[in-house]
Amino acid sequence: MASSTLDESLNTFLKTHAPNNASSETDAVKASQALFPSTIYTDAEKADIVRWLASASHLASSSEDAAKSSERLSSLNTHLSSRTTVLGAKPSVADIALYQKLAPVISKWSPEERTGEQGYHHIVRHVDFVQNSPVFSLKLDDKVNIDLDAIVFKIKPVDAKAEKERKKKEKESAAASAAASGTATPTTLTGDQAGEGKKSKKEKAKDKVQAAGDAVASTVAGKAGLPEGAPTKKKEKKEKQPKPQKAAPAEKPLSPALIDLRVGHILKAERHPNADSLYVSTIAVGDAPGTDNTSEYEGQVVRTVCSGLNGLIPLEEMQNRKIVTVCNLKPVTMRGIKSCAMVLAASPRVAEGEDSHGGPVELVNPPVDSKAGDRVFFEGWEGDPEPVLNPKKKVWEMIQPGFTTTDSLEVGFDVEGVPQLSGEGADKKSSVAKLKTATGLCTVSTLKGATVR
Template sequence: MATASAPESSLLSLLYRSYPTAISPDATELDLAHATPKIFPHSSYSDAEKADVKQWLDDIRGLTTALGKGDQHVTDTILGNINQHLSTRTTLLGTKPSIADIAAYAVLGPVVEGWDAEKRTGEKGYHYIVRHVDFVQNGSLFALQIPDEEKVAIDLDDIRFVPKAADPKEEKERKKKEKAEALTAGQEKTLVVGQTKGKKEKDAVHEAPETTAEEAPAASKRDKEKKEKKEKKEKQPKAPAAPAAPPSPSLIDLRVGHILRAVNHPNADSLYVSTIDCGDAPGSDNTSVDEATGKTVRTVCSGLNGLVPLEEMQNRKVVVVCNLKPVTMRGIKSAAMVLAASPKVAEGEDSHAGPVELASPPADAPAGERVFFEGWSTGEPEKQLNPKKKVWETFQPGFTTTDSLEVAFDSTQVPILQGGESSTTPAAGAVGKLVTKSGGVVTVKTLKGATVR
């Protein structure tokens, strides 16, 4: 039987046995988030790696909860994420050991033990999770003290399907090579034709089939049509390139959103999962149909848990950013972002400590109504912002609140808009209020001079 049949108690027992100098046998609870440096003192960990460990521990707790509730959808989602992550890594951090690997083993061990060979290493199996479990329980990197009879039995020779991950670099080189070979072949063909043309032109004339009197008119017509088609194709002018849209916050798709309901994220303590009507047409990308209301909605994850009370996230109007690239946050795909204000902080300070207030449009504004900054209403938002162009990152520093508690855009905070004669700042002024298409103003409760994102 695997060590992790009861994850919490088994994990404690396993750590006591394996790392007696790092884990006190008198401890009844573990601060897992800070246990890694004690257990692996010869490895150093950056702040980013420590944060990754904490988040993986959250995921593993989420998996434990899902397994306990028998929630197969959440279980499959988390297992898929872990398996994909491990497909290019030896440990959850890449190559360094951490408490997250051991905690994962404590939960995944008995799960893997119950899988048949097809689920372990079949075409749709969790190959990398199985490999990780075997590595953690046997690897000298972790040096876990587990009796052989308690280890998960894994037959390393029973591989039903060998997945081959595509290497992006190799794929690029392959396509480049094929293109070069095709180009070379084309040049060689042209060269051969050129070399033989003069020598065999006379013979070619004699070898050509004769055209009868009956076939001559049809052949002449075909030649004429071919010539006209070629001339028409050659004379067709190229379409002029579309002019680039001027830099403007109007490229960002801001809309009124109606939060139908919000719940705690099952796998992350800092996130809410909201069901929001953004006015999308049925069947639009990144939407679904809400079973309770029949409305077309988006699922949105927001890091507001602990900053905005959950009851304030129910049945209310908000402003949403609808053309950011969707991202998967702890196993749930998020297709928009809720705008909220928080005090500006000095560089290096915690920008998520609060207080946080939601940007609120008028309560009677319909879901999907366009929202824009005064003076920046011209132009249509892009369907989806290209992350490489960093449109959101460019203009967000100008999102602020006024002394009148109105959400506004301060163009002086956006360097790209400060260019003398080339500046596109409206003549009306540097600061424009955030308004709905029908004229309502977006406001916050109390925060003045805040940052909005």
Template structure:
């Protein structure tokens, strides 16, 4: 795709200024289709990703033409498509930067600047486009050289409309009512024109007689049906009601700890304290809250971690970690996080800043495979919960026992957990400090923090 496909002087100027080593100022014709790999040589792009970049460059050119013609229908259509596309992505091709993101910024920045707050983040606004514009102009991932006075002023906390989350109970009740209404409509007998319904006489009189039809059951059959229904009801009442399910013994094994492989990590576009990591946790394709990584083809989870400023970004690239995989997913400043990366930090007194540092990632054995189960010695029995119920506070109950030893091994100290000290767990295991080990027998460690808390 040659320059003619995107004649954007502001885009070319921005590229020359920001990437002088990749884009020469003397270039008169820029092949945008191949510009991404020159600007971002540190990333690998698959064939589908390159195709998607070209498609978005084409749509952006269509948007330029529509803006020049003031064709509102086409403008609204492209903006709606772009906004929906960005709803679940950091960039136009997932989490990787591309020249299409910069082209979109060059075209949309002056447009977004003129939008009212309602047009930006109102009920019918384009909030994801606004977030993307702010991310591109400020994100270290792109490194654009834009003077502060030329940037679009965006307040990420000014959200005019937040969609009301669907209440599961209300949704269930709504579907139940719809189903009841449908059944009633199906069971309702058709009304015959010219034939009135039987009317009940006042007092002790019986209903007026109506001609019997072939569909009307005989009185004897009706009585039989009544007897059968009564007998079935009596049988149901005699059956003993099932008791509550047996309680699961309290144990840190309810927490699903697994080896994770961070493929890549970037700065969160909307939060200075967060990283956004793409992590292979060994999930099967199609597992809930996962996606297929376009670069490697692996099934991955997107994970937000409050480690920015505590762990260097380069330490988050291409490494093995231990992940908590059954916490309920949460959305953190616009990005859904489906796991948690375990890290050790110094214990602090109540009221002190627990995120002041230093912080060290928990390191599994080098030969551990993504998805391999990790557990504390003495606490391996039973299967982890599919998803930890926040109301049961299982993570909050057992996490205070997560610690590091003088030999820098990650371990579980059951003496710190009240329900185990009171005899609700295995008394024999409760007297021990169990190391965090993999199924193959390796021990998980940290670099230097002794007696630290792990979370």
């Protein structure tokens, strides 16, 4: 294993710019633990920290030729294409070492070198993350000037599942090619094939003779059992038994509890590149790592959400704030960007035929001490939400008309707005259930008697 000792220049950099007392540690793993005390590293991750420290020392080396340096940068760029940090999501001193070596280099790169078709997009993104993220809290006087809107060539995001499938197909193709060309080794074959490759020519010939003798013997034995010309008896076919059908899952009764409402934390929001009316937000809603339709941003599992709020709510009001999200609508692609949730907002009720998107609009506010992922529910309506609402059943379309705001600016569910639940005649229900989390009520700023969607 490479040395895990911090070099003098990195130690000086930590002493000047890093928080905690990491500069007093000379061991890479101990320095990482001092910098990020809440992070626990596995043995494999500790080895990776040491490996990436060694790589960092070569990345900006003046002694290497241009071809070797380009190869190292390309390898790092590919590694970071599906990771936030070099370890995946966990921060370490290796990220800071890479920043220390690469920041002066990137500051001199042209736009084409940074984000051109052959540029190092992911390295630039990693450097920007390290110098600005509160995870690292570096005290820097001079940061690399990175314009997030100045992208020469937009690359497609890495699909982890597709990448895994591609590697699997490559292995299968290599094994098939090796077998076809006669160059297969025991590692490219399985079972009897591998064993066959180890036999000598003499043993193979013996096996062939034995197989031929067995075939003749079985033929003679078969004929000896029947008189010449006697008809052979066909085996009776067994009747196939019908497979028992699985019972259809019981359908849950219509209820606002079917809708998965959660507190969301908007980490960033920006204008949609292809739609003037849309914002694109990166929102944490408490998903577990690996959940479908999620990605990773600043060490958090997030969803991308498109909302038609551009021109209705200032972009600065969409930054770093808590909201309420609908998390089990089927994802839809909006002008080329897949939207995987919906932001709840209130707007005045309008008469039929009038513009329902004219404004004003106010976001629904969860309680101030809410956390991303907290369950949001209507008082008195119990039950578990559906994993994904079936668009054909129109559950959202039937339930949403009951979403309203009260005179006290609380968000609620008015059962009278949903005929399927309120009933008719003398038995007709009329009540408003308040929208809340375990710690308090959800509210709007000024809109009374508004619709919420």
